[in-house]
Amino acid sequence: MVKKAKSSEPIDNITAALDVLGGSGIVASETRNLDVIPTDIQGLNDSVLGCGGLPRGRIIEMYAKPSVGKSTLAYWFMGQVQKQGGVAALFDGEGAYLPTYGAACGIDNDKLVLPEFNLGEDALYKLKLLLASDTCDIIVVDSMPALQPGGMSEQTDASSLK
16 A cells, blocks of 8 residues: 655645745755765764755754763864865864874874863954854864853852852
8 A cells, every 4th residue: 555645735835824924945955065075974964964964164062961972073174174175173162172082083183272261251362263254164062061150160169158
C-alpha cells in the first residue's frame, strides 16, 4: 500500500502568514549553500554540524554538563581553522587556557589571538572590535557566564556574604 504524501498546506499557511507580517522572503524557501570550514572528521561535518563543516559567520553554542569536553572541542576547532590558514581568537573568560594543552589540540599559540580583559564589558568591547575587523575565521568565547558585567559579579559577591 502506497502512503499518501503529507500535505504541505500547514507550512504554506505559516509561510503566507509570516510573509504578510514581515514582508516577502522572511521565510527561506530552500536551503542555502553555506560557506564552511571543513574539519578532519566527516561524521562531525555532516551529522553533528549538519552542513559540511563549521559555518562561517554563524554562532555555534555548545552546551553540556561541566567537564565533558566543550573547551577541548572548541580548541580542536581553532586548531582545524589554523591548519587551513585561518585566524583563530580565544576569549578565555575562565582563565583556564593552557598553551601546552592548546598545542596538543592543534593550536599554533604563536598565531592565536588571545585578548586580555578584566571585566565582561571589556571582553565584549574587544569582541565587537574583532568582529568589525572581519579578520578572524573563528572566535571562541569560553565561557559566556564568565563574561558577566562587572557590576553583576560585585552584586553576586556581596549577596554571597550575607
